[in-house]
Amino acid sequence: MTRSPAWHARIDVDGAVEGSGFLVADRTVLTCAHVMRYRDRAEVVFPGAPETGPVPARVVDRGAWAGGDRDRGDLAVLELDRAVDIVPAVFAALGAPYASEAPKLVAYGFPDGYGEEGVQSELRATSRQLISDEWAQFEFWQGFGQETDRGFSGAAVMLEGGGTVVGMVVAHDPVTRNGRMIPAQVLARHWAVLADLVPTPGYPAEEKRRLRELVARCPALPGPLGPLVRAAAGPLGVEPPAVEPRSVWEAVWYLLSESTPGPGALPLAELAVRLAGLAGSAGDERLARELRDWSRAHRSRHDAATAPTALLAPVAPAALAPPTALLTPVAPATPSAPSAPEPSVPLVPPVPPAAPSRTEQTPLAPPAFAPDAPARRWSPILVEIRRSGADRGALLVEVSAYRDGSRRLVGQQRLAKREVRGWVLERIDDAFAEIDTEGRELIAFALPRGWLNQPVDQWTGRKSMSTPLGCVAPVVVMDHDRRASGRLQYRLKKIWDVLDRQPGSAVHRITCSGTVRPDRLTVQLQDVAGPVGLTRPPKGPRDRALYGAVLDAPAPIVLWPRTGCPGGALCGASCQGEEFLNRLAEQLSVLPPGELPERIFELRKRAFHHEGPEPHWAAELSFVWDDPRWFPDVARLSRSPVS
Numbered sequence: 001m002t003r004s005p006a007w008h009a010r011i012d013v014d015g016a017v018e019g020s021g022f023l024v025a026d027r028t029v030l031t032c033a034h035v036m037r038y039r040d041r042a043e044v045v046f047p048g049a050p051e052t053g054p055v056p057a058r059v060v061d062r063g064a065w066a067g068g069d070r071d072r073g074d075l076a077v078l079e080l081d082r083a084v085d086i087v088p089a090v091f092a093a094l095g096a097p098y099a100s101e102a103p104k105l106v107a108y109g110f111p112d113g114y115g116e117e118g119v120q121s122e123l124r125a126t127s128r129q130l131i132s133d134e135w136a137q138f139e140f141w142q143g144f145g146q147e148t149d150r151g152f153s154g155a156a157v158m159l160e161g162g163g164t165v166v167g168m169v170v171a172h173d174p175v176t177r178n179g180r181m182i183p184a185q186v187l188a189r190h191w192a193v194l195a196d197l198v199p200t201p202g203y204p205a206e207e208k209r210r211l212r213e214l215v216a217r218c219p220a221l222p223g224p225l226g227p228l229v230r231a232a233a234g235p236l237g238v239e240p241p242a243v244e245p246r247s248v249w250e251a252v253w254y255l256l257s258e259s260t261p262g263p264g265a266l267p268l269a270e271l272a273v274r275l276a277g278l279a280g281s282a283g284d285e286r287l288a289r290e291l292r293d294w295s296r297a298h299r300s301r302h303d304a305a306t307a308p309t310a311l312l313a314p315v316a317p318a319a320l321a322p323p324t325a326l327l328t329p330v331a332p333a334t335p336s337a338p339s340a341p342e343p344s345v346p347l348v349p350p351v352p353p354a355a356p357s358r359t360e361q362t363p364l365a366p367p368a369f370a371p372d373a374p375a376r377r378w379s380p381i382l383v384e385i386r387r388s389g390a391d392r393g394a395l396l397v398e399v400s401a402y403r404d405g406s407r408r409l410v411g412q413q414r415l416a417k418r419e420v421r422g423w424v425l426e427r428i429d430d431a432f433a434e435i436d437t438e439g440r441e442l443i444a445f446a447l448p449r450g451w452l453n454q455p456v457d458q459w460t461g462r463k464s465m466s467t468p469l470g471c472v473a474p475v476v477v478m479d480h481d482r483r484a485s486g487r488l489q490y491r492l493k494k495i496w497d498v499l500d501r502q503p504g505s506a507v508h509r510i511t512c513s514g515t516v517r518p519d520r521l522t523v524q525l526q527d528v529a530g531p532v533g534l535t536r537p538p539k540g541p542r543d544r545a546l547y548g549a550v551l552d553a554p555a556p557i558v559l560w561p562r563t564g565c566p567g568g569a570l571c572g573a574s575c576q577g578e579e580f581l582n583r584l585a586e587q588l589s590v591l592p593p594g595e596l597p598e599r600i601f602e603l604r605k606r607a608f609h610h611e612g613p614e615p616h617w618a619a620e621l622s623f624v625w626d627d628p629r630w631f632p633d634v635a636r637l638s639r640s641p642v643s
Contacts, residue, residue, distance in 0.1 A: 005163055006048035007089045008108040010118065011035050011078075011154060013042045017115040020108065020155035022165065024197060026083040029057060030187070031154030032170055033065040033076045042078060047118055049086050056081040063190040072134045073190045074170050074182065076154075089156055091198045092164035094185050094257060097136070097157075098128035104141055104160040107169050109152030121146040123157065125166075126178070133243045135180040136167060148172045148179045157181045185257050192216070192249050200256045203268075207298065208256065211272070214291055218248045218275055219282045225251045232271035233259065248275065266302060269295040270409050277412040292411070296433055299408065376594050379403070379439030380630050381410075381431040383424055383456075384446045386480060388414055395420055399427035401434035405632055408434050425461035425469070441473040442597055444631065446480045449551065453537045453562055453622055457604060470604040474597035476625035479551050488554045489628050491526075495556050496627050498529045499593040505557070507533040507585045510546070512577050518549035525553035530593065533584050534560040535577020537622070556627065557593060559584060559600075562620035583617045597625055 007023035011031050019035035021044065029044050036042065036059055043054040057080045063073025097105060105123040122141035130136055138148075138157070148155070148169050155169045167181035188194040192212050196205045221228070225245040233240055238259045245251040255267045276291035380402040388394040397420055399410045411427035428443060435441060445456045456477065457470025469475055482488045508528045512535050516524070525532065532555040538547040550558055561580045591599055600623050607616035 004048050004108060004120075005089065005158075006046055006086045008046070008048055008118065008156065010045040010047060010110050010115075011042050012045060012054070013037075013039055017110050017151060018042070019151060019153040020110055020118075020169070021078065022154075022156035022168075023084070023086055023088045024194065025088055026086075027080040028088075029078040029080065030156075030168060030191075030194075031076050031078060032168070033062050033074045034067075035154050036076045044078060044080060046084065046086060047116070049084070052084050052086065055084060061191060061193075069171070070132075072132070075168075075187060075190050077191055089158075089165045090163075091184050092159055092162070092166045093199050094183075095128070096159060096164070097125040097166040097183075105138065105157050105166065106160045107148055107152055107155045107157050109148060109155045109169065111146075111149055111151035114151070119146055121148050121152065122160070123148070123179075130183070130186070131180065134182065134186055135170065136183045137178055137180055139178040147174065147177060149174065152179075188257070189250055189253050192253070195253060195256060198257070202260050202302075203256055207294075207301075211252065211268070211294055212249070214272075214287065214294060215249050215252050215275070217284070217287050218279060219284070221248060221278060228274055229254060229271065232274060233267040238265070238267050265406075266299055266408075269298050272298070273409045274412055280413060292430060296430070299434065303403070376598070377439040378442040378597075378630050379435035379437070380442045380444055381428055381435060382407075382444050382446060382631055383428070384480070385420065385424075385448065385451065387448060393417060397424060399424060399431055401431040402631065403434060403436050407632075410434060421459050422461050425459060428469070440598070442630070443469065443473050443475045444478055444625075445475070446478045446483055449479055449481050449548070452477055452479060452547070452624065453539070455562060455620070455622075457621075457623075468604070468608060470601065471608050474601040475604075476597055476600075476623055478624065478626045482551055482554055482626065483628070483631075488552070491554055492556050492626055492628050495529055495554075496593075496629060499556065502529065503590075503592055505531050505588045505591050505593050505596060507531050507559075507581060507588060509581050509585075510534050510550070511581070512536065512575055518545045521546070521549040522552050525550060525555050528553075528555070531555075531557035531559060531588060531596065533581045534558070535575065535580060536560065537562050551624075554626070556625070557596060558624040560622050561617075562622055563615075580617055594627075597623075600625075 009021040009023060009029050009031075010017060011019045011021050011029075013036065018037075019031055021029045021031035021035075023029050023046070040059045042057050042059075044057045045054050046052050057078040059076050060079040061077035063075035065071045065074040097103060102124045105125065107121045107123060108118050109121065110118045123138040124141050126137040126139055128136075149172045152169045152172065156165045157167045157169060158165050165184060167183040168187060169179060170182050171180040173179065182190075184194075184198050188198045192215075195212060196209050200208065225248065226241065229245060229251045230240040233255060238255065241251075241254050241258075245254060252268065252271065255271060259265075259267050272291045272295040276288040276295070279285075279291060280288035382398075382400045382402065384396075384398045384400070386396045388396045393416060394414050395417060396412075397415055398412045401408045401410055410431045411423070413423060415423055432441065447454065447456075454477075457468065457475040459469045460466055482492075508525070508530055510521075510532060532550055532553075534546070534550070536543060537560060538544045547558075561577065587599060587603065588596060600618075600621065603618040603621065607619040607621075610616035610619070
């Protein structure tokens with residue numbers, strides 16, 4: 001014979017039997033809120049351990065039950081005045097009562113006539129579908145037997161075979177002779193502490209406990225929580241909740257109980273980062289940092305458990321060759337005046353080398369290149385900056401890391417323009433902990449078109465990265481408008497199929513003397529595979545139209561000097577912008593397009609160390625390098641601009 005577990009409890013109030021309960025910790029018993037009827041004290045009796053005797057208890061927590069038969073949250077938590085030497089109940093897997101071959105369920109209650117020793121009822125779950133997202137219906141195991149009427153409220157519903165708990169009896173209908181239980185999954189929604197005990201594969205108890213404590217400190221969020229959950233879960237293949245979460249904990253528990261973490265699909269990590277952004281907006285930087293730390297630790301644990309076997313690396317098919325219809329870029333022009341030779345910038349492996357000596361005069365040598373060689377493997381960090389429609393002058397900023405081809409949100413915030421630089425640099429620091437160390441780091445800024453001339457490669461911060469960002473890692477910029485266009489993204493991917501086959505990067509020059517109409521330039525550049533070089537920044541109306549035409553082509557690689565020829569001037573062949581293009585062609589023509597971020601990185605370091613009377617020609621170099629294959633499945637910012 002198998003003994004009934006001693007954790008079954010009877011709840012006595014004012015000397016009368018009011019219902020049942022069950023022990024979940026040495027001093028904690030769960031029962032229904034309607035059993036206590038708003039009273040705060042009770043005596044708890046354990047018939048399976050008579051030597052324990054009645055134990056006084058008090059109510060320390062309640063669900064949201066408001067007194068009605070159909071009110072949700074019919075849960076009360078009792079704290080015993082002393083610990084009992086009884087092994088607490090253990091919870092079953094969340095789907096256990098709904099197996100295809102229905103398991104027998106047992107409830108242990110204290111109806112009239114059985115107030116001392118109690119009685120059992122044999123049950124089965126009717127369906128895994130919940131009623132009003134709160135109750136599971138059960139019926140008799142054989143169509144007859146002991147009803148779960150008064151005295152069963154608060155009783156644990158357990159698997160007959162293993163004695164593990166699947167829910168709590170909360171109601172009985174004498175007409176239909178079926179009843180309702182609150183499943184363990186819903187109990188933990190109402191009382192967060194229970195989440196530590198309810199099995200959730202992929203989330204250890206200590207990890208859940210830490211997250212629960214952090215969520216308890218989160219400020220109340222304005223507006224509905226559903227969009228927040230959908231933003232975290234939707235892109236990762238997790239079905240969003242059918243019912244709007246009523247609290248931050250409900251949102252967290254939904255993901256804990258409804259999703260099993262897998263490689264690249266960690267919705268709770270995404271949600272924690274979004275909560276960190278909201279905590280930061282509310283001024284709680286400590287909570288924001290702790291939430292980001294939790295997210296990083298959660299991802300690291302899953303990375304260690306599911307180590308990838310290969311990194312994402314875009315590789316051109318061996319049989320693909322550049323189409324003959326493409327226009328041949330103009331060859332580098334001869335400089336109008338002799339100049340000192342530019343020290344060569346050596347190619348570097350994925351691990352950053354020390355900066356080369358300024359006295360080095362080694363001739364530039366083309367890299368070894370095979371037509372079917374794989375492209376450099378990058379470990380990208382993406383910074384997205386967009387204008388917000390909610391606050392005048394506010395910006396929506398996201399920082400993400402890519403690992404094994406999957407995007408990982410590192411930080412998200414609505415900021416004033418003056419706050420963007422410092423915040424982004426701190427989040428980039430965090431992002432370095434998320435990327436794969438086997439790849440070469442690449443920092444990409446996706447910016448509004450009017451921001452493309454911003455010197456993001458020269459950003460420095462007081463708390464981190466006192467060195468210019470462009471001297472820490474390769475930095476490129478991308479056009480946000482172009483990233484939102486499926487047509488242009490498709491065209492860019494096709495162009496990179498061609499660029500992967502090219503051993504060099506001859507620069508297509510757009511000079512100051514050019515008079516081609518912008519619309520005609522867009523059409524012309526559609527037949528150009530390679531970098532496009534311009535002589536001056538997009539500061540005037542004419543130049544902005546010119547740059548728009550280049551980006552709409554779409555040219556995947558665009559370079560220009562942020563300080564160049566004055567806007568609107570028509571210069572000759574010896575202008576400052578032409579000199580910039582000449583130097584650029586010398587540096588890029590022998591490199592495959594996939595290596596250009598590394599070469600520009602070296603040039604920026606060279607310019608930083610330059611001490612001549614004139615600024616280094618590459619000191620103010622803007623660099624659009626847009627290979628969408630390294631940034632897959634990047635959706636628009638998850639927060640509405642007017643939310």
